[in-house]
Amino acid sequence: MNIALLGYGRMGKEIEKIALSREHTIVHKIQGNITTYDFTNVDVAIDFSIPTAAFENITHCIQQQIPVISGTTGWLEKYDEVVALCEEKNGTFIYASNFSLGVNIFFEMNSYLAKMMSQLEDYNVTIEEIHHTKKLDAPSGTAITLAEGIMQHSNYNHWKLDKAENDDEIPITAKRIPEVPGTHEITYTSAIDSISIKHEAHNRQGFALGAVVAAEWIQGKTGVFSMKDVLNI
Numbered sequence: 001m002n003i004a005l006l007g008y009g010r011m012g013k014e015i016e017k018i019a020l021s022r023e024h025t026i027v028h029k030i031q032g033n034i035t036t037y038d039f040t041n042v043d044v045a046i047d048f049s050i051p052t053a054a055f056e057n058i059t060h061c062i063q064q065q066i067p068v069i070s071g072t073t074g075w076l077e078k079y080d081e082v083v084a085l086c087e088e089k090n091g092t093f094i095y096a097s098n099f100s101l102g103v104n105i106f107f108e109m110n111s112y113l114a115k116m117m118s119q120l121e122d123y124n125v126t127i128e129e130i131h132h133t134k135k136l137d138a139p140s141g142t143a144i145t146l147a148e149g150i151m152q153h154s155n156y157n158h159w160k161l162d163k164a165e166n167d168d169e170i171p172i173t174a175k176r177i178p179e180v181p182g183t184h185e186i187t188y189t190s191a192i193d194s195i196s197i198k199h200e201a202h203n204r205q206g207f208a209l210g211a212v213v214a215a216e217w218i219q220g221k222t223g224v225f226s227m228k229d230v231l232n233i
């Protein structure tokens with residue numbers, strides 16, 4: 001595949017390594033103003049840029065009929081607009097707050113646990129995420145996806161950064177510690193005990209591999225997909 005990297009920071013560089021090891025070619029490493037690049041020979045664009053650039057990057061590719069994989073977090077208020085454009089243009093798009101296989105298994109565990117806990121009123125849930133100090137957004141996209149998974153199966157209706165103010169809010173704590181690639185923990189606490197599940201990334205390889213696998217999987221397909229589709233879980 002000929003890949004255009006939209007964003008060539010920590011993730012862009014990690015994706016390049018994995019893509020080259022799987023015999024793909026990087027045709028562009030785009031760090032700004034996407035409109036100046038020629039997409040004629042591009043099979044797929046992989047966007048790991050910054051929250052303020054993701055929407056323009058993604059919509060530009062959809063307009064040019066280039067399939068897009070996006071892992072950028074912090075721009076999701078415009079997700080529905082991207083879906084609408086994709087449908088209008090018969091385009092191809094995958095967003096995932098987290099592309100790693102481990103976290104996608106963890107998402108399933110989170111839903112299963114939320115279902116079991118939904119009848120147990122003595123327990124309150126909290127989410128904690130820890131990331132490196134260069135991260136621009138808080139809470140992490142993964143923490144938001146985890147909160148959404150809990151809300152689907154419980155009486156919680158919102159998430160709230162730091163302290164919850166109402167009973168139907170899931171509090172999310174975001175900690176920033178140098179060099180941490182990404183840790184997420186969900187804890188249910190009662191007066192009697194606590195139950196926790198945790199995912200800890202040791203490096204960025206899992207995120208990058210998942211994004212490249214998604215780019216390979218999406219070839220020849222049209223529509224809006226998720227990592228659940230890619231991994232068939």
Ligand SMILES: NC(=O)C1=CN([C@@H]2O[C@H](COP(=O)(O)OP(=O)(O)OC[C@H]3O[C@@H](n4cnc5c(N)ncnc54)[C@H](OP(=O)(O)O)[C@@H]3O)[C@@H](O)[C@H]2O)C=CC1
Pocket residue numbers: 006007008009010011012030031032033034048049050051053057070071072073074096097098099100207
């Ligand atoms: N879904 C997932 O699995 C994962 C998602 N992420 C997310 O991916 C994103 C990138 O993370 P990370 O690589 O660590 O961040 P970095 O800051 O290391 O990289 C972002 C890069 O985007 C560049 N950039 C700035 N403006 C644009 C633009 N208009 N178009 C393209 N690129 C641009 C930046 O350039 P410059 O420095 O010159 O501004 C920088 O090199 C974040 O939103 C992060 O949360 C991260 C890991 C996993």
Ligand SMILES: O=C(O)C1=N[C@H](C(=O)O)C[C@H](O)C1
Pocket residue numbers: 073097098131135136139140141142143181182183
């Ligand atoms: O910024 C990061 O580094 C990460 N961002 C993603 C997120 O916001 O969930 C995924 C991963 O945890 C690393």
